[in-house]
Amino acid sequence: MTYVLIPGAGGSADYWRLLGGELRRRGREAIAVDLPAADEHAALTEYAAVVRAAVPDRPDVVLVAQSLGAFIAPLVADHPAVRLLVLVNPMIPAPGETAGDWWAATGHPAARAAYAAAQGRDPDAGVDLATDFFHDVPDEVTARMMSAGGPQESPAVFTRPNPLRRWPDVPTRVVSGRDDRFFPVDFQRRLARERLGVQPDELPGGHLLALSQPVLLADRLETYRREV
Template identity: 85%
Template sequence: MTYVLIPGAGGSADYWHLLVDELRRRGREAVAVALPAADPHAALPEYAAVVRAAVDPHPRVVLVAQSLGAFTAPLVADHPAVRLLVLLNPMVPAPGETAGDWWAATGHGPARAAYAAAQGRDPHAGVDLAVDFFHDVPAEVTARLLDGAGEPESEAVFVGPNPLRRWPDVPTRVVTGRDDRFFPADFQRRLAVERLGVRPDELPGGHLLALSQPRRLADLLESYTRDN
């Protein structure tokens, strides 16, 4: 079984480097995909084509998609090699929904604000990478990732049409970070149940579990492959 790993916003394959190491220690093949996030003309169909090309050489694949990557993964899950789809702290899309429309449609803003207030943080604060994303990531890993940060995600992937018409007929799992400040766990749980009929599995940690909990995440992924 090969793991094909789809990053979230920014499209950097380097997000997965610790998880790739953990999976390879277990004798697994892992392919971290770099998406053309800085290309102003690249939208979901172009993202899906890049991931499909990464899947093509492998006979049996688990697709793992982080956050915004959940918009790309179901467009590739019809590939005959794909045995399982795993969504990690995901933006679970509805058929035809754009990534730009997702935020208001799901009630993300109020959910994030309520969670911040419950934790004693400013519910009206803007997004802060250190506070919302890297709060539980080791300092040396944070420095590496932020130092190598490229251009932000192109607007095309948020406004371009979403060709998804129905959820693919492939087993789907959802993994939630119990301490995710950007997509709070209760919000993720509701969305996964409403849109997929799936109750998430939870791990301790925030939005970037592949950086903060790579070993636990690898263990969980391996438990899924034993069931497929």
């Protein structure tokens, strides 16, 4: 079984370094994909082509997609080697929906603000990497990731049409961080139920589970692998 790992915003394969190590210790192959996020003309079609090129020809591939990566994974799932999609704290798209339209269509801003208020944080505060993403990530891991600068993303990913016309006929699992401040878990549960008819499996941790909980996430992926 091979895991092909699709990053979220910023497109860096380095996000998967810890999880990839955990999977390899279990005897699995893990291929982390770098996406062309620095190319302002690259959109979902181009991102999907990069992922497709990374999928090995042999069977039994699991696509694992983080956050924005959920827009890319279903575009690659028709590859004959893919057996399973796993979406981690995902932006689950509706067919044809752009990543730019997703926020308002799903009610994300209100959900994030309500969760911040419930935690005693400012519901009107802008997105902050430390507060919203790295609050539960070990300091040394945070320092390494921050040294690369904040995530950049091609604007075309958010504005150009999404070629997805229907969800692929591939088993799909959703993993949600119970302490995710950016995509609160109640919001994720609703979205997964409405758009996929799936109940997420929850792990302790925030939005960046591959950095904060690589062992638990690897355990969960291996459970899914045995079930397929």
